[in-house]
Amino acid sequence: MPTVPTQDSSLDTWLDYLLAIHPTEIEMGLGRVAQVAERLGLKDLGTTKVITVAGTNGKGTTCAMVEQVLLLSGERVGVYSSPHMLKYNERVRIDGQDVDDRSFIQAFDAINLARGDISLSYFEFATLAGLYIFKAAKLDTVLLEVGLGGRLDAINIIDADIAVITSIDLDHQEYLGDTRESVGMEKAGILRANKPAIIGEPNLPTCVLEYANELGAVLHRVGKEFSYTCEAVFWQFTGLQTMNDIPMPSLPLPNAATALALLELGWPQLSGDIIRQGIQEARLTGRLEVVSEQPLVLLDVAHNPHAARYLAKQLEKHPAKRLFAICGMLKDKDCRQVIEVLAPLVDVWSFTSLQTDRSASGEGLKKIFVEQVQQISHPLAYAKHFDSVESAWRTISAEICQGDVVIVFGSFYTVAEFKNIELDGRD
Secondary structure, eight states: OOOOOOTTSOHHHHHHHHHHHSSOSOOOOSHHHHHHHHHHTOSOOTTOEEEEEEOSSOHHHHHHHHHHHHHHTTOOEEEEOSSOSSOGGGGEEETTEEOOHHHHHHHHHHHHHHHTTOOOOHHHHHHHHHHHHHHHHTOSEEEEEOSSOSTTSGGGGSOOSEEEEOOOOOOOHHHHOSSHHHHHHHHGGGOOTTOEEEEOOSSOOHHHHHHHHHHTOEEEEBTTTBEEEEOSSEEEEESSSEEEEEEOOSSOHHHHHHHHHHHHHHOTTOOHHHHHHHHHHOOOTTSSEEEETTTEEEEEOOOSHHHHHHHHHHHTTSOOSSEEEEEOOBTTSOHHHHHHHHTTTOSEEEEEOOSSTTBOOHHHHHHHIIIIIGGGSOTTOEEEEESSHHHHHHHHHTTOOTTOEEEEESSHHHHHHHHTSOBTTBO
16 A cells, blocks of 8 residues: 655645555545545535536536636635646636645545545545535535536535536446437436526437436526527527627637526526626636637647537638647547548648557547548648647647648647647747
C-alpha cells in the first residue's frame, strides 16, 4: 500500500495516492460513496439549493451561464464539474474562483479518515471533496455536474432540488449502452419524485418520458413547457414568461435556453437585465474558444458525434479560405463518425496522438480518414499525422495564410495540450 499523505502533503501527492489506492479511475455504483458521505454528513447540504445537471453534451456551458447570472444577482454559488482542463482545482469553483490546494487537501484528509476500509475511486474522492468544501462554505446554490451517466454517478447520492438533462446522445457506450434509450434512462436516474426537472433534449426517448411520469417528476421540456426562437443578433425565450431581445450568447443557444428555463423556475425573482447580462457574459474554456484572431484559431472539446454536429454548424459561420483541423481523440470514442461529420468542411487535417495512454494514435486517426472518410471529403483535402499537438501546430502555423481558420478539437486533452503551447510568443 502507498504511504498515506497528511495535511502537510502537496495536492499532487494526494492525487497520486488516490490513483494508487483504487484499481480503476471510474467505478459505477453508489453503495460505497454513499456510506462515506453518510459518515461525513454530506448527503444533505442543509439550506443550500442543489441543482444536478446531466447530459451527453452541454452540462458545462449550462452551468457556466447559470453560475454567471446567479453571481451577478449576489448569490454565493458553488460549481462541481469534471474533467479539469489544466489544473485539478478547476473541478470545484466557489463564487467564480477555483478552490485552492489547501481546501482539497483538508477535504481529502477528512474523507480518507472517514472511509476506513471502504475503497473509493479517484472520481468518488473528487465528488466527496466537492461536497465537503461546499458544505463548509455554506453557499446559496450548488451546481453539480454529473461525470458519467447519472443513475450510478457519485453525484446521485444527493437529492437535488431541481434536475437538468441538457441532451441525450451516444457516448461512453461501454458504461451507458449503445442506444439513445439506454443512455436516456441512465441520465433519468437523477430525476426525483415530485421534483422539477428541466429537459433540454428536444427528442426525449419515450421510455424516459414514461419513467418520469411513473416516478412523478415534474418535467419542463424544450418544445413543450419552454421554447426559444432566434433572429440575427437577438433571441426570444418563452416559458413561464416571455423574454424578448436577449443578446446572442457566445455559448450554445440550446444550452442558454435550458439555463434560462432553470433560472426562471428556480429564481423567479431575477430581473431580466441580470439574466440577459449573465447569459451573454458567460464563457467556458474550450467551447468554441477564440485564442487568436489573426489567424482565427478556435478550440473546442467536441469528442462525440452529437458535439461534432454542433461544431460543424458553427464552423459554417466562419468562412475560411482554408480550414485546418488539429484533431486528437481518445481511442474509446467514435472517432470515425466525429471525423466524418467534419470531413466536408476541413481542407487540411493534422491528426495527432495525445499525451495519455487512452489516446488514439495520430497515425491511426489518419488511417480512419484515408480508408473510411476521405471519399466524402472535398477532392483537395489531405491529412498528416503527428506525435503531439505541439508538433502539429508548429507545422501548420508555418503554412497558414490570411483568411485561413484553425480548429483544434477532439478531446479535453487536445485542447489542454494546445493551451500549453505559446502562440507566436503569446500565452
